[in-house]
Amino acid sequence: MIKTNTIAPQTGVGFCLREGERLRVISPTGAQVADLFCFSENRPYDALSSGRSIDYNETVYLTVGHTLYSNQGVPLLQIIEDQGGRHDFLVTPCSLQMFQMLSGNQDYHRSCHENLCKAFTPFDRPTELITTTFNIFMNYRLDLQGRIQLGRPRCEAGTEIVFEACEDIVVGLTACADPATNDGQCKAIEYVIENASNQARALQMKLRPDH
């Protein structure tokens, strides 16, 4: 049985992904972003690097066939499938500070940054190391002057992206907590961890849809 996990709106989760396991991230409703960050399990401070990934893939828009690297230049994840086709790798997760800057007051607001900090707490990673996240389905348009402008997330109900772990990693994943990023309303995200045996089972189910 392949388990589909749900990340409630404006929350996050942390989990381990073993080398070769796949992570399927799904927007069940459409128009919802999921922020992903990860660390090498065995090199505790070696985390996801937008800079290495953009450099080695020669693009700011990563999709199928691209690899996400760590700060040490080690491949952490490969993108295996991508129905959305547009993800952001330029900006940090939404944070309490960001909401306070935007609103001009000190009210509390749930944020992906806080949710990622909580997600990594059991794995003992300094929260200062959470920097630019891979923001799944987030749609930042760039113009030729380098300006960035936020659009509606590039996903409809059921849109998926699949990653494969290149080594054992610790993953933090959120259902983004910023209404403005998510077409006005924060919704859930689903994810599935698939290993070699349940990948085979998934394929079998696909081939025999009556099952």
Add this chain to the structure above:
Amino acid sequence: MIKTNTIAPQTGVGFCLREGERLRVISPTGAQVADLFCFSENRPYDALSSGRSIDYNETVYLTVGHTLYSNQGVPLLQIIEDQGGRHDFLVTPCSLQMFQMLSGNQDYHRSCHENLCKAFTPFDRPTELITTTFNIFMNYRLDLQGRIQLGRPRCEAGTEIVFEACEDIVVGLTACADPATNDGQCKAIEYVIENASNQARALQMKLRPDH
């Protein structure tokens, strides 16, 4: 006396910059990039964040009036003057691994990553925390598909950029070690640290050029 420091080609330096002090970085020859990375002095793991900086300034091309933020969202540096006008904040410093990937062999090559690691060693910062650097004068052109393409650095002989420290920080600065990035030849970089009193003196000298 204001001291002009020289960073020899393919090397780097580390130093402290106190709140309010200014860092002037100069390309004495033109066509030479300098990679900059920094940490808060008092929050040892809180380092420069391209993601926060791009997000809060709403552009990938930072120039006068823009602020460089840390992973915790704290302002570290402001850009006060900028004669170059184009700097990269998308990619990591050149590294031994990058040269080995490009050349396909295992030869040693000097790199900004190694030079930054050495620069931060006396300040006891884990080198895994060196991620996307602010690559002064580095000229990556973006197209609307998000692809990046390297051009000649945006500086002539004597082109300068000036930063002001927003709090006490530890800075690593290099004369970039990648010939391909620097119009075929790696050259020196100069820098000056200016405090309030020598800023006044510099202004006085400017007003009286015979001195």
